Amino acid sequence: MPKAKILFIEDDPDQIYLYETKFRLEGYNLISAVNGTEGLKIAEIEKPELILLDIRLFDEDGIIVLKKLKKNVKTNNIPVIVFTNFDKEETVKQALKLGALDYVIKSKVVPSDIVNKVREVLKKV
Amino acid sequence: MKNFKEKSERGESGFLNRNCWLVKNLNSAPYRRCKYCDFKFRNCLFLHYQIISLGIIILFLVLIFLIEGRVSTLVIISIFAQVIIYGYFFNQSTEKIIKANFDQRKAKLALEELTEKLEERVDKQTKVIQKKADHLEKLLKMRSEFLDVASHQLRTPTSVIKGTLAMMKDGDIKNLPPEEQTKFVENMFLKAVKLENIINDILVASEIDTADFSISLNDKIELDKLVEKIVDEHQFDAKTKKLKLSFKKLAGEALKIKGNIKYLEQAITIFIDNALKYTFKGEVKVTIEKKDNNAIIKVVDTGIGIPKPDLSRIFHKFIRAKNATKTYTDGSGLGLFIVKEVMDQHPNSKVWVESEENKGSIFNLQLPLEK
Numbered sequence: 001m002p003k004a005k006i007l008f009i010e011d012d013p014d015q016i017y018l019y020e021t022k023f024r025l026e027g028y029n030l031i032s033a034v035n036g037t038e039g040l041k042i043a044e045i046e047k048p049e050l051i052l053l054d055i056r057l058f059d060e061d062g063i064i065v066l067k068k069l070k071k072n073v074k075t076n077n078i079p080v081i082v083f084t085n086f087d088k089e090e091t092v093k094q095a096l097k098l099g100a101l102d103y104v105i106k107s108k109v110v111p112s113d114i115v116n117k118v119r120e121v122l123k124k125v
Numbered sequence: 126m127k128n129f130k131e132k133s134e135r136g137e138s139g140f141l142n143r144n145c146w147l148v149k150n151l152n153s154a155p156y157r158r159c160k161y162c163d164f165k166f167r168n169c170l171f172l173h174y175q176i177i178s179l180g181i182i183i184l185f186l187v188l189i190f191l192i193e194g195r196v197s198t199l200v201i202i203s204i205f206a207q208v209i210i211y212g213y214f215f216n217q218s219t220e221k222i223i224k225a226n227f228d229q230r231k232a233k234l235a236l237e238e239l240t241e242k243l244e245e246r247v248d249k250q251t252k253v254i255q256k257k258a259d260h261l262e263k264l265l266k267m268r269s270e271f272l273d274v275a276s277h278q279l280r281t282p283t284s285v286i287k288g289t290l291a292m293m294k295d296g297d298i299k300n301l302p303p304e305e306q307t308k309f310v311e312n313m314f315l316k317a318v319k320l321e322n323i324i325n326d327i328l329v330a331s332e333i334d335t336a337d338f339s340i341s342l343n344d345k346i347e348l349d350k351l352v353e354k355i356v357d358e359h360q361f362d363a364k365t366k367k368l369k370l371s372f373k374k375l376a377g378e379a380l381k382i383k384g385n386i387k388y389l390e391q392a393i394t395i396f397i398d399n400a401l402k403y404t405f406k407g408e409v410k411v412t413i414e415k416k417d418n419n420a421i422i423k424v425v426d427t428g429i430g431i432p433k434p435d436l437s438r439i440f441h442k443f444i445r446a447k448n449a450t451k452t453y454t455d456g457s458g459l460g461l462f463i464v465k466e467v468m469d470q471h472p473n474s475k476v477w478v479e480s481e482e483n484k485g486s487i488f489n490l491q492l493p494l495e496k
Binding site: 085088106 | 273276277280281283284285287288289291292295297300301305308309312315316
C-alpha cells in the first residue's frame with residue numbers, strides 16, 4: 001500500500017522538520033510548502049490526501065489559502081485540518097465555516113496526537 | 126410639556142390665539158413702538174386719533190347742548206363717551222396682549238439661545254467622549270492584537286520544544302541517525318533561545334508601559350567596549366547566516382558616556398539582532414562616530430530595508446514593517462519600541478533610522494559624551 005501523502009503548509013522550517021520526521025516514522029509521506037502560494041500550487045499538482053494548514057504564513061493569511069483551496073475544483077475535495085498556534089475564536093469559527101475539518105493548536109498537542117487525528121480522518125475518507 | 130406649549134401658543138393671558146389677524150399684524154416685523162403706550166406705531170396712531178377725534182366730537186356736542194339745551198344731544202354724547210371708554214379698554218387689553226406677546230417672544234428667543242448654547246456644549250462634550258472612546262477602543266484593539274501576536278509567538282517555540290521532547294519520550298528520536306538527532310536538539314535549543322528573547326521583550330515592554338517607568342542613569346560606560354562585546358556575541362549568528370559582521374571603533378579615543386548600561390546594551394542588541402535577521406546577503410557594519418559632543422552608534426545593513434509608509438511608525442509598539450512580517454514571522458513588534466523608550470529616558474539622546482527598501486537600513490543612536 002502506497003504511503004498516504006500529506007501536504008503541510010507551514011513557514012517555520014523547524015516545525016516542518018519535526019513533523020516531517022514524525023509522519024515519516026508513522027508511515028506517511030509529508031510534503032511541505034513554505035507559503036500559501038506554493039501550497040496552493042502543490043495541492044493542485046500533488047493531490048495530497050490531506051492538508052495541514054498554518055494560519056500565519058509569510059505571504060498570505062491561512063484563511064485566504066483555505067478559501068482558495070475550497071474554491072478550486074481540483075482541490076476542494078481534499079480534507080483540510082488547520083494546524084497552527086494562532087488561537088483566535090473568530091479565526092477558528094471562520095475556518096470551520098469555510099470547511100476545515102478541525103482547528104488544532106500546535107502547542108496544545110504533541111506530534112503523536114496530530115498523527116492520530118490524521119489517521120482518523122483518512123480512515124473515514 | 127404639552128401644557129407649556131399650548132400656553133405659550135396662546136400667550137401668557139391664556140386667550141391669545143396666535144393665528145388671530147390682530148396678533149399677526151402686531152407681531153409682523155419690522156415695526157416701531159409708541160414710546161407712551163408700547164403699541165405698534167400704526168395701531169397706536171389709529172387708536173389715539175380715534176379717541177382724540179371722538180373727544181373733539183363730544184366737546185362739540187357739549188357745546189351744542191349748552192347752547193341749544195336739547196336732550197337728544199345728551200344721548201348722542203353718552204353714546205360717544207361709551208365708544209371712548211370701550212376704545213380705552215380695548216387699548217388696554219390689546220396692550221396687555223402685546224406685552225404678553227412681547228414677553229413670550231423674548232422668552233422664546235432666550236430659550237432658543239439657551240438651547241443653542243446647550244447643543245454646542247453637548248456637541249463639544251460628545252466629541253471629547255467620542256475621542257476618548259476611540260482612544261480606548263484603539264488601546265483595546267492594540268491589546269488584543271498584542272495578545273494574539275504574543276500568544277502565537279510564545280506558542281511557536283513552545284510547540285517545537287514540547288513536540289521534540291514528546292518524540293524523545295516516545296522513543297522516536299533514539300532510533301534516528303545521529304545527525305538527525307543532533308538537528309532535533311539544535312532546533313530545540315534555538316527555539317528555547319527565541320522563547321527567552323520574546324519573553325524578555327514582553328517583560329521589558331510591560332515594564333516600560335508602567336506609568337512611573339524611569340531608569341537610573343548613573344553607569345559610566347565605555348561605549349567602544351560595550352559595543353565590541355555585543356558585536357562579538359553576535360558573530361556566531363552572523364556566521365550561521367553567512368553574513369559579515371564588523372565593528373569599527375573611533376581610533377585613538379575612548380568614548381565615555383553616562384547612562385543605564387543594562388538598557389543601552391539591550392537597545393544595541395536589538396539593533397544588531399534586527400540587522401542580522403533582515404539581511405540575507407551582504408554585511409552588517411557597526412561603527413562609532415564622534416560628532417560635536419556626541420557619540421553616534423550606527424548599525425548599517427544591506428538587508429530588506431523599510432518601506433517608506435512604515436518608516437514613521439517603525440518605533441511604535443507592535444508595528445512591524447510589511448516586508449518584515451513576510452520575512453520573519455516570529456518578531457514581537459516590540460524591539461524598536463523598547464529602543465525608543467530607552468533613548469527617551471536618556472537626556473539629550475536620540476534614535477533615528479535611514480532606510481531604502483531592498484537596499485538596506487542605517488539605525489542610529491546618539492548619546493552625549495561625558496565631559
